[in-house]
Amino acid sequence: MTHLSGHSKLDVKIVALGIILSCGVVYAIYSTVRHFYVLNQVNEAKEMMSDIQSLLVWSMHQHHDDVMQACHFKNIQQIAQSVEFQNMNRILKLQDQIHQQSQFVEQIKVNATPDLHGCITTAYFRKEPFVSELIAGKYISYHYDFKTETIKCVTNIHKRALVKACTRL
Numbered sequence: 001m002t003h004l005s006g007h008s009k010l011d012v013k014i015v016a017l018g019i020i021l022s023c024g025v026v027y028a029i030y031s032t033v034r035h036f037y038v039l040n041q042v043n044e045a046k047e048m049m050s051d052i053q054s055l056l057v058w059s060m061h062q063h064h065d066d067v068m069q070a071c072h073f074k075n076i077q078q079i080a081q082s083v084e085f086q087n088m089n090r091i092l093k094l095q096d097q098i099h100q101q102s103q104f105v106e107q108i109k110v111n112a113t114p115d116l117h118g119c120i121t122t123a124y125f126r127k128e129p130f131v132s133e134l135i136a137g138k139y140i141s142y143h144y145d146f147k148t149e150t151i152k153c154v155t156n157i158h159k160r161a162l163v164k165a166c167t168r169l
Contacts, residue, residue, distance in 0.1 A: 035161065038132040041104040042162050045123035045140055048108055051098050052121050053144065053151075055079050056110075060146055067146070071112040071119035073100065104131050118145040134159050140166060 056070065058079045063069040070076075077098060079085055100108045106126040113120055122141040125131055135157055143152040153166040 034132075038134050038159075038162060041125070041132060041135060042140070042157070044102055045105045045108075045125065046166075048099060048102060048105060049121045049123055049140070049142055052076060052108065052110060053142065055085075055098065056119055056121075056144060058082075058085055067112045067116045067118065071110050073108075073110045076110060104135075113143060113145070117147040118143060120144075134162065 055076045059070040059076050060067075062079055062082070063075065080098060104125055106124045108121065108123045111120050111122075112118075120141055120143050122139050124139045125135045125137060127137040138157045139155060140157065140163065141154045143154065144150075145152070153163070155163050155166055157163045
């Protein structure tokens with residue numbers, strides 16, 4: 001449309017569509033950044049538990065299948081300092097410094113399973129403002145069964161996109 005002055009008038013529908021599309025793009029970018037921020041927090045916990053898992057096998061070997069001793073966190077820490085592990089670790093390059101806490105993880109617990117066939121490693125996320133509300137106060141738990149050589153993941157995190165890899169180690 002053209003007014004008598006010769007200037008074109010903006011079509012309100014095109015402007016509204018442009019604003020809606022811009023908002024959609026901004027929200028998509030925000031959602032993607034937020035997803036990867038939360039995924040980074042979940043991955044931190046999974047890496048910590050993976051380090052412990054590497055040492056659980058050594059712990060079971062050292063404690064001659066005594067699951068109660070093998071799954072005790074202090075014993076697992078001592079395995080990392082053992083000469084045998086350090087010698088083998090020159091080749092394997094496993095993480096030998098395991099931690100029970102981190103920026104996003106309040107605590108990691110390691111316990112024997114009730115049937116004494118394996119260990120349960122559970123990471124509890126902090127309830128802090130800098131931890132995503134999707135995982136704050138929640139947990140991820142891996143059940144390692146040494147008898148059947150299986151790993152099962154249990155979590156109370158509801159957003160599937162964050163924990164779908166939970167069962168794929």
